[in-house]
Amino acid sequence: MRTSHRQIRKRILDAKSKISDEEFFSSRAYNGYLTDLAEAATKRYKRPLRVRVVADHDDDTVAFTDYHGIYINACNHITWSLPTRLLRSMSLEGFNAHECGHNLFTDNRIWNSYFSKLEKGKFYPKMPDGLDSMQKLHARDILEAVLDETDTVPYQVIMSVAHALQNILEDGYVDARYSYEFPGSPAKGIALNNLRFADTVPEISEMINRKYYDHSIVLNLLIQYIRAHEVNNLSGYTGEFIDKLYQYIPLVDECVYDDDARSRCETVSKILIDLWPMMQRCFDALRDKQKQAQQQAQQQKGVGSGSGSGGVPTPGQSGSGDDEDDNGLQQGKQAVEEDLSSQLPKAAPNFTMKTTPVPSNGSFTPDPGQMNAIRAQAERVISEESDRIAAHLTNSITSSGSGGVDQNSEYDGYDYEHAAEDIERLLEHMAEEKVTxxxxxxxxxxxxxxxxxxRYGNAHRNIHITVNRMARVDQNLIDSYNRVAPDLLMLSKRLQRSVSTALRDQRQGGKQTGLLIGKRLNQHALHRTDGRIFYNSRLPTEPINLSVGLLIDESGSMCSNDRITRARATAIVIQDFCESLGIPLLVVGHTAWSSHVELFSYSDFDTYDKNNRYRLMDMSARDCNRDGAALRFVAEKLSKQTSEVKILMIICDGQPxxxxxxxxxxxADLRGIKLEYARKGVKIYAAAIGEDRPRIERIYGDGYLDITNLQELPVMLTNLIVRSLPR
Incomplete structure (x- = not known):
């Protein structure tokens, strides 16, 4: 099958125009792109991360990191609210950077200690300093409420607020620190997501009208301030919620620029203690929701398990009600948790592994001008699709200047051309991969x-043949090849140099002296007594047009003595050699069972992608082997090549x-096939390992290679190719 480059290019362009954002962001190419960005930041600290991007509209996950790496849902509500592919890509880069930031800078040991101590009725690392008498009472009440098992609502509210504050402050620190360390496109993506995330928080009056819990309103204002350094207050609200925010801003500004996570722990404790009176206001409402959920769970349990009126237990049931009580308690707790979380915007959860931060030299001081410039760029690119107008936290509003409105018709955009080029390149690669x-x-x-x-002949009448070829190569095969190939490719380089030298000598021609017979007498050799006094002149020849076929026995017996491993290694060397010198190569593996022949196409003359080298890693010992059918298939394809020299090498154990x-x-069948295709210009050689030589020579005659020692492979293949060249 032949397809012109023009037709392939047309198919690539057609495929490129039809690629959706979901396909693009979940593609292997884009996953690799984000993985490269992640590794560029984390590999230097020996914390390389792989990135997996999915596109699932039914999944409300944003992003998280676990032991497998970074997981990002491209269809999350933040990214998908942006109108263009470029902005969505920038958003995903921001989430990628955010997760890398947690991997590098979050001290999970400290936070694990904080929450484990809080659950036991203690503040970590200590009781906050500077508390007044009322705040000390609040702190004592909080610790007592955490330990009170008779009423779970206060415990749930306390832990919910503590976790929310930890997320808010740690996200602020990680984003600031990562933007400081990597101020390029990752910082822009972080800023874009933060502005968009702040947009999802309702305006203050709207939260009041929707009866948000008082402490939830304050938490939402903190989210807006830390993410965007402004809050949505279009109604001009003044009151305790804004006052609380002003009160917390100095604490927040100090701790988000401190490398020591314990400073953020203390800030969480201080805000938690100060918010305690507000938190208590929601207890009664949450207790009602908890009670309703418990009653509903018990009613559903009664309907599902009762066998008649009176609630008499069915056979096999204890009737104690312990399971029903446990189920009701769980339903009640879940109802409280859902109600509390519903009043905060959904964010990517913090990194949960027990890792330590990379070493630091103390607090960092980001450049305010740089941070404001990054935030301004992000605001500019989303201004068209957002009606967001937010009031800054200032005491008054002033303006200066001469006024007026100007149109800048020469504006060509700012600093996003590289991102667009990256996306275009990935789209091109993805379309090419799809067409390939x-x-x-x-x-x-x-x-x-x-x-x-x-036509396979009488010996193979009624057999069934299946050709297997992977259209797409899995990443695990690529990784396996990259682990084993470097040393083998050195053998390929040696083979390339020696064969190139032999071919160059053949093309240049020259004078061949020291011959026993010849057409010309060498007068300068008449003194010799061994009779080698003749010479011939060799005319320069055209470059040798060579095609190579490689047939691999993949029968079960190839697993012993590392036969299949040596065959795979030989195939890797030959594949790289042929590809480097532009020699057409056919590599086929074969096995059989019950007259059913399985052929495995690893490399073909008409291949399109560049993954043949990785397909070789799928080579393995399988079932039986019907060598004659496989040999005829490969020899027939090779015989149709227009090459002047056609070499077919067989690696097997000599046991059809x-x-x-x-x-x-x-x-006898194999000897007949060899003779038949020798007449068609196909030179067949067999390679074997160690003790297989007698069987191989009995079948294939003197066309034999011993590949037991791979270090000798370059010399053997060079001699084989030179012997095959026309004289």
Whole structure:
């Protein structure tokens, strides 16, 4: 199957125009792009992270990090609220940077200690300093409420507020620190997400009208301030909520620029203590919700388990009601948690692994001008799709200047051209990958048609042949190849140098002296007594047009003595050698069972992608082997090449074995196939390992290579190729 480059290019452009944002962001190319960004920031600290991006509109997950790496849902409510692919990509880069920031800078040991101590009725690292007498009473009440098992509502509210404050402050620190360390596109993505996230918080009067809990309103104002350094107060509200925010701003500003997480722990404790009176206002409402959920759970349990009137337990039930009580308690707790969380915007959860932060030299001092410039850029790019007008936290509003409105028709955008180029490059790569996959599937179908059209002879009458070719290569095969290939590629380089030298000598021609017979007498050699006094002149030749085929036995017996491992290593060397010198290569593996032949196409003359080297890692010992059918398939394809020299190498153990196909009859079949295709210009050589040599020589004659020692492979293959060249 041949497809012109123009047709392939047209298919790539068509595919590119049809790629949706969901396909693009969840593609392997984009996942690799974000992984590269993550590793660029984390690898230097020996904390490399892989990134997995999915596009699921039914999943309300934003992003998180676990032991497998970073997980981002491209369809999260923040990213998908942006109108263009470029802005969505910038948002995803921001979430990627945010998760990397937690990986690098969050001290999870400190926070684990904080919450474990709080659950035991203690503040970590200590009771906050500077508390007045009333605040000390509030602190005591909080610690007592945490330990009170008779009423779970205060405990749930306290832990909910503490976790919310930890998220708010730690996110503020991580974003500021990461933007300080990496002030390029990651910082812009962080700023964009923070502004968009702050937009999801309702305006103060709206929260009051919707009867948000008082402490939730204050938490939402803190979220807005830390994320965007402003709050939504279009109604001009003045009162205790704004007063609280002003009261907390100095504490917040100090702790989010401190490398020591304990400073943020103390700030959480101080705000928690100060908010205690506000938190108490919601207890009665939450207790009512808890009670309703418990009653509803008990009613549902009674309907589901009762066998008649009177609530008599059915056989097998204890009737004690312990399970019902436990279920009711869980339903009540869940109702309280859902009610509390519903009044805060959904954010990416903090990094939860027990890691330590990378070493630091104390508090960092970001450049306010730089931070404001980054935030201003993010505000500018989302201004078209947002009606967001927020009041700054100032005492008065002033303006200066001459006024007027100007149009800047020469504005060409600012600082986003590289991001657009990156996305365009990824789109091109993704479209090319998609088209290549389609072409590989078409190639697989073409290979099957070729296999069906070949006449395999009487020895293989009624056999069934299946050609297998991976249209897409999994990442694990790529990783496996990259682990084992470096040393083998050095052998390929040696082979390339020696073969190139031999081919260059052949092309240049020259004078061949010291011959026993010849057409010309060498007068300068008449003194010799060994009779080598003749010479011939070799004419320069054209570059040798060479094609290579490699057939690998993948029968079960190849697993012993590392035969399949050596075969795979040999294939890696030959594949790199042929690809580097532009030599057409065909690599096929084969196995069989019950007259069913399985062929595995690793490299083909008409291949389109550049992943053949990775497909070789799928080579393995499988079932039986019907060598004759596989040999005829590969030899037939090779014979149709227009190359002047056609070399077919077979790696096997010399034991053909399938139902009705073994022993001397099978060996005779193989000798016949070799003779038949030798007449068609296909030179067949067999390679074996150690003790297989007698069997291989009995079948294939003197066309033999011993690949037991791979270090000798370059010399053997060079000699083989030179022997095959026309004289």
């Amino acid at each position: 996959e389609e072409l590989e599937e078409e190639l697989s179908e073409e290979l099957q048609r070729e296999a069906n059209s070949i 074995n399938d139902d009705g196909y073994s022993g001397s009859a099978a060996e």
